[in-house]
Structures are given as C-alpha cells and as structure tokens.
Amino acid sequence: MRRLTYPLLIALGIVLIFWKITLSGQFTWMNGDDTVQQVLPWLQMQAREWHRWHFPVLDPFHWAGQSLIGQTQPGAVFPWNWLLFLTPLKNGRLQTGYLNAYFVSLHVLGAWAMFLLLRSLGAVRPLAAVGAVLFGGGGFMATVDWPQMLNGALCMPVVLLFWFRFLRAPGRWIFAALAGAAGGCSILAGHHSAPVVILAAVAGVTAYMLFERRPTRRRLIDYGIGLAWFGLFFFLLGAAQILPAVEYWRVSYRFVNAKEPVTFAQQIPYLIHRHFSFGPASLPGLVVSGFYRDTMLDPFLGVCATALAALGFWVYRTRLYARMALFLVVYSLLLAMGENSLLHGVFFARFPLFDKLRNPSMLVLGIHLALIVLAVYGLEAIRRDRVPREGAVWLVRIGGAAIAVLFALWSVDPAKAALAQGLGQFAVNTLALGCILLVPMAAGRRLVLVAVLTLLETGSNSTKGYPDREMGFANFDTLSRYDDIAAFLKSGQHDPSFRISIDDSVVLKNFGDWYGIRQVNGFMGMSINMFREQWRPELDGLLGARYHVGKEPRRPEQVKRFTGTSGVSVWESPEYAPMAWTAHQFERVNEGQLAERYARGWPAVREPMFALAGAASPAVCPGADEVGFQEIGSERASVEVKMACDGLLVYSSAFLPGWEAHVDGQPAAIIEAYGKLMAVAVPEGTHKVTFRYAPVSVRAGALLSLGGLLALFGWLWISRQRERESRDRPRPVAT
Numbered sequence: 001m002r003r004l005t006y007p008l009l010i011a012l013g014i015v016l017i018f019w020k021i022t023l024s025g026q027f028t029w030m031n032g033d034d035t036v037q038q039v040l041p042w043l044q045m046q047a048r049e050w051h052r053w054h055f056p057v058l059d060p061f062h063w064a065g066q067s068l069i070g071q072t073q074p075g076a077v078f079p080w081n082w083l084l085f086l087t088p089l090k091n092g093r094l095q096t097g098y099l100n101a102y103f104v105s106l107h108v109l110g111a112w113a114m115f116l117l118l119r120s121l122g123a124v125r126p127l128a129a130v131g132a133v134l135f136g137g138g139g140f141m142a143t144v145d146w147p148q149m150l151n152g153a154l155c156m157p158v159v160l161l162f163w164f165r166f167l168r169a170p171g172r173w174i175f176a177a178l179a180g181a182a183g184g185c186s187i188l189a190g191h192h193s194a195p196v197v198i199l200a201a202v203a204g205v206t207a208y209m210l211f212e213r214r215p216t217r218r219r220l221i222d223y224g225i226g227l228a229w230f231g232l233f234f235f236l237l238g239a240a241q242i243l244p245a246v247e248y249w250r251v252s253y254r255f256v257n258a259k260e261p262v263t264f265a266q267q268i269p270y271l272i273h274r275h276f277s278f279g280p281a282s283l284p285g286l287v288v289s290g291f292y293r294d295t296m297l298d299p300f301l302g303v304c305a306t307a308l309a310a311l312g313f314w315v316y317r318t319r320l321y322a323r324m325a326l327f328l329v330v331y332s333l334l335l336a337m338g339e340n341s342l343l344h345g346v347f348f349a350r351f352p353l354f355d356k357l358r359n360p361s362m363l364v365l366g367i368h369l370a371l372i373v374l375a376v377y378g379l380e381a382i383r384r385d386r387v388p389r390e391g392a393v394w395l396v397r398i399g400g401a402a403i404a405v406l407f408a409l410w411s412v413d414p415a416k417a418a419l420a421q422g423l424g425q426f427a428v429n430t431l432a433l434g435c436i437l438l439v440p441m442a443a444g445r446r447l448v449l450v451a452v453l454t455l456l457e458t459g460s461n462s463t464k465g466y467p468d469r470e471m472g473f474a475n476f477d478t479l480s481r482y483d484d485i486a487a488f489l490k491s492g493q494h495d496p497s498f499r500i501s502i503d504d505s506v507v508l509k510n511f512g513d514w515y516g517i518r519q520v521n522g523f524m525g526m527s528i529n530m531f532r533e534q535w536r537p538e539l540d541g542l543l544g545a546r547y548h549v550g551k552e553p554r555r556p557e558q559v560k561r562f563t564g565t566s567g568v569s570v571w572e573s574p575e576y577a578p579m580a581w582t583a584h585q586f587e588r589v590n591e592g593q594l595a596e597r598y599a600r601g602w603p604a605v606r607e608p609m610f611a612l613a614g615a616a617s618p619a620v621c622p623g624a625d626e627v628g629f630q631e632i633g634s635e636r637a638s639v640e641v642k643m644a645c646d647g648l649l650v651y652s653s654a655f656l657p658g659w660e661a662h663v664d665g666q667p668a669a670i671i672e673a674y675g676k677l678m679a680v681a682v683p684e685g686t687h688k689v690t691f692r693y694a695p696v697s698v699r700a701g702a703l704l705s706l707g708g709l710l711a712l713f714g715w716l717w718i719s720r721q722r723e724r725e726s727r728d729r730p731r732p733v734a735t
Contacts, residue, residue, distance in 0.1 A: 017137035017459040036475040041513035042074040050085035060634040061512035062522040065653040070248025071525040075190035110154035111136025117157040131376040139368035142462035152194025155186035170222035180230035184237025236708025243701035276359040277338025289422035295361040304454035312377025332366030385443040392437035399431025485564040486515040503550030541602030582625040583609035586616040614671040621645035635693040658695030
C-alpha cells in the first residue's frame, strides 16, 4: 500500500488542479473549435461503433468514406481511448462525465510517467511527486486540450527514462528497446507532434552525451546499436498506426493553413513554420501568464517553477543530468523558435519528419519537461538548505520592481493596470518566493512553503481559460443544436442510398460523424480524389446527397422539407445517385476534362462512366439492369445485380487503397469511376458483387505491433531471469 501512496497523492493533486471539471459542473474543457468540430465527433463515431461490437477502420460518414485509422488523429489504435469507447452511452452519446474523467486521466498518466522519470534521476518521492504534478497539471499538458496530442506527450517522460538508463549503461540494449517502444506508443496516440518532439529529444541528448564523454570507437558503436534497437521497437510498436497512415497519406491531402493543401511527399511551406514559431518576444510568457503573441501555444510554466529550475542548476551544475536538462531546455527552445534559429532550419531541411511538424512551438513540451527536472533539483537544494542568499534577494527585487510597474500603470491609466493580471500574479509570486527563501526558518518548513506556492501558481493558471455556463459554451452547445434536424433525417432514411451535404459555415462540420449520417463533405481527412472539383454543387448528386443542411439551398431545384429550432433547414434534391448503379459506356479522360464532366450533374454525368486510368469494354443493350443491396455496412457491401448485357457496376464509396472487390467470389479489378468512386466490370446475367475494405496495412501493422510487444515482454523476462541467476550465483570466497 505504501507504494501507492504517492501515485494516489499525485492523482489527487491533478484532480484538485482540474477542479473546474472534476468538482464543479459549471465549466467545460470541450469548447474549443477543433474539439467540437473534429475531436468529439471522431470519439463519438468510434464509441457508437464499439458499442455495436465493431472496430471501425473506415469512416463512412465523412467525404463519402475515408480511412479512419489512416487519418491517425482519431486515435483509433490507442488503447486508452478504447476504455472511453466502452463507457456507457446515454441516448447513444458519450457522457460528459466520462469525457471529463478521460481528459483528466490523461494528465494523471502524464504525471505518473514524470514521477517515474524523476525517481530514476534520484529525486526523493515527495519532491518527485511535486514535479509530477507540475508536469501533469501545468505547462504543456495544461495548455493543450487536444487529447490526441496529450496522449502522445505523456509518453515522453517514459522514453527519456529508459533512454537515460541506456546512456548510463550502453551495453543494456533492453533499455534502448523499451525507450523505442514507449516512443512507438506515442504514435498510436494519433498525432505526429509528440513523436517528432520525442525523436528530436533523443537525438539531442545522445549528441550531448557524446560531447560530455569522450566519443571512443566503442561508445560510438554502442550508441549506434542502441539507436538501431530504439528505431526498431519505435517502428514495431507504432506499426499499427504507421502502416495505415502511410498508405492513406499517399493518396490524401493535409490542410496546413497554406494556400493549398499538401501531400505527404511535399514539404510544408516554411511560411507555416514561421507563423507557428515560438518567437523571442514570447519568452517572458514562460513566467508571466498570457504574455505571448507570436506563438500558437501558451508557453507559461510559472515563475516559481522557473526560478526553482535556475536554483537547481546553479547548485547541482556539477551533476550530469542537471547539465543535460539545461541543454534540453536550450536545445528545445532553439528548435521551437523556428525561423529565428539556424538549428531549426537545419532540422527542417534534414531531420526525418521534422518538416511535417508545422507548429514548432510544440517543442515547448521539451522545454517544460527539462525545466521541471531542474525545478525538482531546486527543491532538493532547498531541502538541503543550499539556497544562495543573493538569488533570494534578486527575487525580492524583481517582485518589488514588478509591483512598482503596476502602480505606475495604475497612476497613468487604472483600466490598463487592471488588465495586467499576469504581471500582477508574477509580481506577487516572485516576491512571495523571495521572502520565503530569505526569512530564517527550518529547511523542511521552507521546502513545504515553496512547494505549496509553486503548486498554487500552477493550479491558478491551468484551467484559467475554461468557460463557465454563465459565459456560455458557444462551440460545445452546437453538439446538441441540430438534434431535431438529425432526427428528421434519420426518420426519412428508408434506403441505404442516403447522404447529405452540409453548409459548414452554419452547421457542425463533422455533422455526419456526430450523428451517424453519411456525409459527402466534412472537416479534414480528405483523399486527393475527393478534393477534385469538390466545391461544385453538381457533384453532390453524383455522390448521392439526397439532402442539404443549411440556411439556404445548395442548388436551385432543392425543396425545403424541414426547419429546425436553430433556423437551419433541410433541403431535398429531386435527383441524386443511388448507392450503386450500372453503366454501359466507358471513357478514359485526363484531369483537364473532369471539370466539364462534373458540371453536367446527375444523372447526365452517369453515362459514359469515365476514369483517369484503367480499361473496360462494356456493351450497350436496350434491356434494363436490376440492382439490389443484400448488405451494406461501413466497410462491406454486397450487391445482387442482374445485367442485361456486359457492363459496369458502380459503388458509391470513395476509391481508396485497401478496397477489394469480388464478382461471384472471384477477385475483380476496381476502376476509379468518375475520378472518385469504385466500379467493377460485370458480365451479362445475375451476379453477386461484394466490396470489402480490408487494408493489408491494418492487419500487418497490428501483427507487427503485437509481435513487437510480445518480443519486448520475452526479452524483459529473459533479462530478469539472467539478473536473478547472477544474483543467486555463489561468489568465490577469498582464501
């Protein structure tokens, strides 16, 4: 039970820091635009499928069917998300209480991971617990509210824990493998930012160790082998996400705030890195809450934690890991500064995947982690009563000067002084910390006061931006604003050939994912073929959009069928494509001819069926074909078709790698019909045609990850057995 004391205290500390969502029902963390438009619909869609005992691989409710697992950010293969998906639903939806518990649990896991890292660096349990709460409840973990990013970030302390152990004993390859496995788990989380930050950190601390120690041939070989083991298990544990992602990224676009989306093979324009860099003008934001303007992420950690970090380095600068932590702070800062740093430019040009990290300010994660390590060293210095008086005096002076500045502002313009809350908090905390360090008292009492002050500063800022009900949940409320529209649409869904288009300027962008209604457009996750001429209203008919949801019709011929309490209406199209149809003419076209073909609209665009590649020789006959669905699901469809003569069967789902087609049980080649959908050649007569989405990348990735995990456990077991045998082996007695 004693071993659980500090983990439980850490969890309690995180719960108290996030009191607004754990102890009060008046606040929410789920009000961000991305959270409402993307994250929650992704989670809701997966929870709905899990409760049907189905592990979703394809998202049929988004852009006519896109790879869910390939998009990565939905976090489909992150085990901790699975627990959320299995929580009880209420009226078919994830419950707010469970979502809050899930969100807070991510911070608890991050804090526990940091506790293990600090303990491995020699920190005593109470101080390691304080540092753990600082990491899990403050800094990066408090600033970011995207779960897919938090899931990856909480792996970083574990990676560094095992990598530091390997660097201490380069021959222990198991530690390199464990570090790589933890890094691979960060890929499963769903976002690429944390894995890139982790890889950059591992590269940096390894280079630093070569600088600290003489780079002998033996050490270079050991480090090289260790990096190989790290890379192998990084890939193996992350393969369940890596392989499907690479397969999907090859045929999809990524939207990066540039004029045009980019493919995986293209570098993100450096202008985007420049825009999201952590500029020098935002450096004071580390200690002054809200003092940042040229970076996407709030860099605030707190003056107490930062001052303790300075104290820790000054007192323990002879310790290897204190110097390494300072190096990691400076190194991460230089990378985070983007165009203001030559180092960032070199990494952008040459470091693998670094150019995909469009937001360099994400490297604040490395800055905060290293500063917290140094802050724990600072607490250790206080515990041992090794605080230089000069430093405490300077803190009092700085705090007093900040208060003087506030009074000066108040005398000139009281309104401006009232707005300087961050500076006021900085002044009070700096002055309080300096006084605690100056006033004579027992070291233990001083340590407790400093730790409490530091945690109070962290807790006072971590949830400052959460809105309450009185302020209104402008974004979060949209999740229930269109319930009546969804109910109307579902009540009229009598056949499987049913999709909608939405006006995303007035309606929830991922409406389809949230409500479980097939949608021809959406927010993010778009394959290149679906991007072609996607702005054309005429395309909706080809993609089977029976209804349009918006304040105005998308096409003149649409008729209003329902108006919700939100003022948004449902407009029905008189003509739209079914989920499957036949064609008896085929034509090869080039990219330049697509616009003219799409402009014809449905049903004129139906014949001839055209494609950018492939070949077919259908026959033209006077008879009519008969098409009927036997089964239609998110990843599988079975169609019974009676062809009057040889022709083509079109299935209205986005053409993606991973789809398989069979005609009467025999494999059939899939043609990218109309540059977007799927079609197969079917001979005259009655036939059963099946389409199945079963990417080899998903199966291979899952097997590799499972195999890597089993190999790691086996290696650990053998390693433990050898250690036990070595301890039990009798030692020779000197005579």
